[in-house]
Amino acid sequence: MSTDDNDSDSGHCKTPDSDGEVAEEIAIVAFERKMETAEEIVDGIGDRYETIEILEYHGDVFEEHWGEYDCFIGLMASGIAMRKTAHLLDDKWDDPAICVVDEELTWAIPITGGHHGANQVAQDLATMGAIPAMTTASEAAGKQGVESRAKAMDAHVVNGDSTVQTNLAVLDDELGPVARLDGPQAVLVGDDVTVLERNKDDGVVIGTGSVSGANKETFLEAWEIALEQTDYAFADVEFVATATRKEDEExxxxxxxxxxLGVVAFDKETLLAHEGPTPSKSKELIGWPGVSESSAIAGGREQELVLEKISYEDEVTVAIGR
Structure with a gap:
């Protein structure tokens, strides 16, 4: 995989306006008798999207609104949604995603567009108690497909057809870290190379490290304090960067x-190639450079620091890169 920002770096991990991987405009299609549940969904997850609307079900409701939304939440049996949309499906990159959920909010089932919004919506419905029943191969295997990596990096897939091959490589554990190429330069790629492009023209990356077991509140407070020392806010953050040895910190x-925000974890070699200016004991002890500065530099578009490492409560370190 390659991004438009480049230098042989590596990290785990259609169009910028539609994004291809993220659902932002949602329609809940529900029978009249299920409107109360539809309202519950709006109240429960509506603030996660740009728009979320309720459409009363009738036989042509999907056809009438096809192309107006990124994802339909079908508050109905999956068979109804499948029969009413099958003839409308054309291209997975352009078709809206569809996720069905039962009235008791027990199951959330992506039936089309899993990697293009339906899995995301199912995960959001899980916060209301529904069990997300994802059948896309990478998620079913507990692995991060290339579309998920793009979302984590606030990027989008440029050449969608390539994801068939690259996601097969994900399943076989054969897809390496994301390669970064800094231009301007021309790059010739094959059909089995997925190209990612950043969504934002500018923005910053939070580089962070921690002691094992640091809790959520400590991270949030540390990041907020760090951003307050810059001209940036959380809205300007593209993603959080860290080291692969910290990628499972709960x-x-x-x-x-x-x-x-997505989390992108960089390997040891990448971080060593982008070591920051602040000395770190971890390099002497275990051979890793300071995680916060090196990951902020590696992830930033310009590969420079806005804020050098600060420490919070002796638990979390933060640097800001761009």
Whole structure:
């Protein structure tokens, strides 16, 4: 995989306006007798989207509103949604995603567009108690597909057809870290190379490290204090960057999730190639450079620091890169 920002760096992990991977405009299609549940969904997750509207079900409701929304939440049996939309499906990158949910909010089932919004909506419905029944291969195997990596990096997939091959490589554990190429330069890629492009023209990256077990609140407070020392706010953050040895820190993941940010974990070699100016004991002890500065530099578009490392409560370190 390659991004438009480049230098042989590596990190785990259609169009910028539609994004291809993120659902922002939602329609809940519900029978009249299920309107109360539809309102519950709006109240429960509506603030996560740009718009969320309720449409009363009738036989042609999907056809009438096809293309107006990124994702339909069908408050109905999956068979109804499938029969009423099958003839409308044309291209997975252009078609709206569809996720069905039962009236008791027991199951949330993506039936089309799993990687293009339906899985995301199912995960949001899970916060209301529904069990997300994801059948896309990478998610079913507990792995991060390339579309999910793009979302984590606040990027979008440029050449959608390539994801068939790259996601097969994900399943076989054969897809390496995201390669970064800094231009201007021309790059010739094959059909099995997925190209990612950033969604924002500018923005910053939160680079962060921590002691094991730091909780969500500590991360959030540390990040907020760091941003207050810059001209940037959480709205300007593209993603949170860290080291692969910290990518499973529960507090970090919970904090990023609360802010709606993806987490990108860089490997040791990448961080060593982008070591920051502040000395770190971890390099002497375990051979890793300071995580916060090196990950902020590696992830930033310009590969420079806005804020050098600060420490919060001796638990979390933060640097800001761009």
């Amino acid at each position: 507090g970090l993941l919970e904090a990023a999730d609360e802010l709606g």
